[in-house]
Amino acid sequence: MALLSRSSKPRWFQLAAVIALAFVFLFPLWQITLEAAQFPGGLQMHIWINKISGSDKHIVKNINILNHYIGMQAIHPESIPELRYFPKVAAALITLGLLGIWINKTWYYGAWFMLLLVLGGLGIYDFYLWLYDYGHNLDPKAPIEVPGMTYMPPLLGEKDLLNFYVKSYPHVGGIALGLAGFLGFMAAWFRWKITR
Amino acid sequence: MRTNLLRTASFAAGLIVSLYGCGGSDTGQLMEGDAAQQAYVAPGEYDEFYAFLSGGYSGQITAYGLPSGRLLKEIPVFSQYPENGYGYSEETKPMFNTSYGFVPWDDSHHIELSQTEGEFDGRWLFVNGNNTPRIARIDLKTFETVEILEIPDVAGLHCAPFITENSEYLVSGTRFSVPIPQKDVPIDTYKENFKGLINYVTVDPEHGHMDLAFQIEMPGFNYDLARNGKAASHGWSFLTTYNSEQEHSLLEVNASQKDKDLMAVVNWKKAEEYLEQGKFTERETSYFHNLMDEGSGVVKSTERSLTRILDPKECPDMVYFIPVPKSPHGCDVDPTGEYIVGNGKLSADMSVYSFSKIMKAIEEENFDGEFDGIPIINYEAALHGIVEKPGLGPLHTEFDGRGNAYTTFFISSEVVKWDVESKEILDRQPTFYSPGHLVIPGGETRNPDGKYLVAMNKITKDRYLPTGPELAHSAQLFDISGDKMKLILDFPTKAEPHYAQAIAADKIQPNSVKFFDIEANTHPHVTMGESKSRVERDGKDVHVYMTAIRSHLAPDNIEGIQTGDKVYFHLTNLEQDWDVPHGLAIQGATNAEILVMPGQTRTLLWEPKRQGVFAFYCTDFCSALHQEMSGYVRVSPEGSDVPLKWGLNEALHSGE
Numbered sequence: 001m002a003l004l005s006r007s008s009k010p011r012w013f014q015l016a017a018v019i020a021l022a023f024v025f026l027f028p029l030w031q032i033t034l035e036a037a038q039f040p041g042g043l044q045m046h047i048w049i050n051k052i053s054g055s056d057k058h059i060v061k062n063i064n065i066l067n068h069y070i071g072m073q074a075i076h077p078e079s080i081p082e083l084r085y086f087p088k089v090a091a092a093l094i095t096l097g098l099l100g101i102w103i104n105k106t107w108y109y110g111a112w113f114m115l116l117l118v119l120g121g122l123g124i125y126d127f128y129l130w131l132y133d134y135g136h137n138l139d140p141k142a143p144i145e146v147p148g149m150t151y152m153p154p155l156l157g158e159k160d161l162l163n164f165y166v167k168s169y170p171h172v173g174g175i176a177l178g179l180a181g182f183l184g185f186m187a188a189w190f191r192w193k194i195t196r
Numbered sequence: 197m198r199t200n201l202l203r204t205a206s207f208a209a210g211l212i213v214s215l216y217g218c219g220g221s222d223t224g225q226l227m228e229g230d231a232a233q234q235a236y237v238a239p240g241e242y243d244e245f246y247a248f249l250s251g252g253y254s255g256q257i258t259a260y261g262l263p264s265g266r267l268l269k270e271i272p273v274f275s276q277y278p279e280n281g282y283g284y285s286e287e288t289k290p291m292f293n294t295s296y297g298f299v300p301w302d303d304s305h306h307i308e309l310s311q312t313e314g315e316f317d318g319r320w321l322f323v324n325g326n327n328t329p330r331i332a333r334i335d336l337k338t339f340e341t342v343e344i345l346e347i348p349d350v351a352g353l354h355c356a357p358f359i360t361e362n363s364e365y366l367v368s369g370t371r372f373s374v375p376i377p378q379k380d381v382p383i384d385t386y387k388e389n390f391k392g393l394i395n396y397v398t399v400d401p402e403h404g405h406m407d408l409a410f411q412i413e414m415p416g417f418n419y420d421l422a423r424n425g426k427a428a429s430h431g432w433s434f435l436t437t438y439n440s441e442q443e444h445s446l447l448e449v450n451a452s453q454k455d456k457d458l459m460a461v462v463n464w465k466k467a468e469e470y471l472e473q474g475k476f477t478e479r480e481t482s483y484f485h486n487l488m489d490e491g492s493g494v495v496k497s498t499e500r501s502l503t504r505i506l507d508p509k510e511c512p513d514m515v516y517f518i519p520v521p522k523s524p525h526g527c528d529v530d531p532t533g534e535y536i537v538g539n540g541k542l543s544a545d546m547s548v549y550s551f552s553k554i555m556k557a558i559e560e561e562n563f564d565g566e567f568d569g570i571p572i573i574n575y576e577a578a579l580h581g582i583v584e585k586p587g588l589g590p591l592h593t594e595f596d597g598r599g600n601a602y603t604t605f606f607i608s609s610e611v612v613k614w615d616v617e618s619k620e621i622l623d624r625q626p627t628f629y630s631p632g633h634l635v636i637p638g639g640e641t642r643n644p645d646g647k648y649l650v651a652m653n654k655i656t657k658d659r660y661l662p663t664g665p666e667l668a669h670s671a672q673l674f675d676i677s678g679d680k681m682k683l684i685l686d687f688p689t690k691a692e693p694h695y696a697q698a699i700a701a702d703k704i705q706p707n708s709v710k711f712f713d714i715e716a717n718t719h720p721h722v723t724m725g726e727s728k729s730r731v732e733r734d735g736k737d738v739h740v741y742m743t744a745i746r747s748h749l750a751p752d753n754i755e756g757i758q759t760g761d762k763v764y765f766h767l768t769n770l771e772q773d774w775d776v777p778h779g780l781a782i783q784g785a786t787n788a789e790i791l792v793m794p795g796q797t798r799t800l801l802w803e804p805k806r807q808g809v810f811a812f813y814c815t816d817f818c819s820a821l822h823q824e825m826s827g828y829v830r831v832s833p834e835g836s837d838v839p840l841k842w843g844l845n846e847a848l849h850s851g852e
Contacts, residue, residue: 061772069819
């Protein structure tokens with residue numbers, strides 16, 4: 001930090017925030033792991049900003065096969081609109097973030113941070129809604145019906161769902177997104193300290 | 197947990213010892229306390245080696261884990277296998293085509309793993325069919341038989357398929373000499389009319405495809421077993437023969453008269469030169485080559501009609517003979533390639549030859565006459581030495597890479613360990629009973645893994661709980677890492693293993709295919725997705741393009757089939773996950789079921805003879821709803837106007 005002059009600090013932090021944000025294009029945001037005896041190593045589903053993948057290329061298909069027994073809807077990544085417009089939102093945020101380095105004003109850094117916070121929060125809420133929908137909106141003709149049972153995976157944490165033990169945690173992209181928020185806040189903070 | 201398991205194991209071991217102590221088999225051997233632990237592979241853990249045992253009269257191969265002796269799989273090769281539809285499905289039926297027609301059984305004897313630079317490379321497995329002379333190739337990525345090549349004009353392809361150290365050739369010889377080419381002659385004209393053939397089959401280094409390169413016409417003996425040279429002796433083949441008396445009746449007496457029979461020594465590099473020079477004759481014949489296409493899994497059968505024959509009389513320096521004591525059952529080459537052990541099965545002693553002495557005798561023309569123009573090398577000049585009184589009935593020798601040889605003795609029922617250089621006997625252990633062959637992992641290669649030895653016995657009698665007159669054969673596993681061989685496991689085997697190969701698991705395990713990529717499926721009748729499932733009529737032939745995925749078949753209701761139709765169920769397994777096969781069986785089918793691996797397409801032919809509604813179902817317990825995975829097909833009388841319609845959970849339709 002000693003290398004950074006007091007006046008250039010906000011810009012460096014803002015740059016770091018933008019770089020961290022760019023990680024959402026390189027790594028999954030979230031990872032949901034399903035563990036059961038017959039699936040050595042577990043089934044890992046990776047939720048990216050623009051796609052859903054997993055520990056092998058057939059993971060979504062194989063999870064859908066398992067889920068149809070309990071009436072959960074099939075996951076069709078191509079029909080999830082968020083996977084199409086979230087990348088655009090992230091790209092816009094990156095552009096606005098870079099613009100901030102040039103503008104270098106407390107209000108701008110602050111606004112960018114708040115925008116990131118709000119959009120990130122909305123993103124997580126949206127994710128929660130999808131999980132809730134998948135877990136609760138069950139086909140009444142499902143072959144296996146367990147009275148009172150719903151199958152919503154945890155947003156964060158671990159849970160028993162019938163024969164599966166489900167773990168849900170942020171992946172590298174999700175952590176980087178959080179880091180981007182922190183760095184953006186720090187940029188605003190340091191900029192504010194200069195003017196104070 | 198681990199300690200508890202070990203404790204249980206050692207308790208079990210102790211129990212075995214005390215049971216042996218309490219009688220049972222008189223010939224039971226006291227197992228040392230930790231023997232059971234040595235063969236114990238804990239639940240969830242893997243064996244160190246794969247062992248592939250031939251099935252003899254079953255025509256198949258079995259894969260076992262060592263040291264546990266656990267049966268991993270039976271690989272169908274030369275016999276139809278209703279268990280998975282091999283040889284019954286339309287795709288695999290052509291695998292059994294021969295010049296004699298469809299032959300659904302054979303007698304599989306000798307297994308060879310592919311080699312690179314004198315070591316097992318874990319790519320392919322080869323095995324002979326004895327009765328209808330054939331060689332099969334098994335792909336070790338899938339453990340499936342993918343190719344069978346018939347060998348023309350020979351009888352009883354027992355002496356096969358012995359591999360060279362870079363898998364250049366599979367060498368084989370005829371067990372029974374016969375008129376070549378076949379002709380209608382009196383049997384007692386054996387000496388003038390009967391011939392032998394030594395066959396060289398090439399293995400394509402990239403794909404493993406087999407091709408008959410040439411055949412060497414030989415005197416009419418019984419060619420029994422062979423080995424190829426390695427390292428120093430690479431480029432040479434050694435084949436033992438019996439019945440050099442050339443008798444044709446009561447062989448047990450008449451073919452056992454001579455004190456010595458002859459071992460053929462073939463310089464195949466020389467044979468290649470003669471082939472290049474065009475010193476062969478071409479002969480019209482008929483033999484079949486059956487090859488499975490990798491993308492579609494469909495076997496294509498091709499008849500071939502020409503073979504190239506080399507005659508030793510016209511090709512000097514290509515073939516020699518060396519005398520071997522009485523009716524040898526094979527010869528084995530040590531890891532250095534220098535020593536060749538002749539297993540004279542009716543002899544009291546064993547002859548060990550030296551490759552460098554053989555070369556010297558050839559160079560100095562130290563011959564004792566000739567047979568049919570083939571020089572006979574002087575026995576003493578080629579001899580490294582004699583292993584005196586090792587036991588009775590030596591059959592097969594393998595090596596541990598530490599200078600020791602291990603030989604099975606059928607008559608005295610034991611395995612004997614001896615020093616190759618000094619010919620000194622080091623240890624002997626009884627087997628139960630009368631071993632034929634034995635196997636040490638890599639025991640025939642340049643670099644054996646001399647940790648275990650499996651003796652495969654011909655006689656079982658009281659070893660296990662009785663199962664009526666027909667018993668499983670027994671095998672015994674010895675730990676050979678120490679000075680003395682130690683019996684650590686006794687296990688029953690399937691059918692009659694004659695020969696085996698064992699290989700470190702890590703040469704095969706990482707390449708094992710979990711399922712077939714459906715995108716790469718090029719089967720002409722594949723159904724790429726449930727929405728494309730359909731039924732098509734072409735005259736009397738009806739093609740059902742059916743898919744399987746947990747837990748339904750599509751379509752599962754079919755109408756418009758008529759008696760006298762030939763209905764082809766082309767079942768594509770749409771799964772893309774490990775260990776989710778689906779099967780198909782239908783009432784009234786007179787063949788078998790089919791098992792279809794994920795990503796694969798297999799076809800079952802059904803010829804309905806009666807009208808009515810017939811059920812079909814998945815035969816592999818695939819899921820919790822497996823029992824529901826079924827359907828109906830309605831059969832109407834021939835010429836009926838019931839339209840061809842099908843569906844899955846919908847009104848039946850005709851595809852429009």
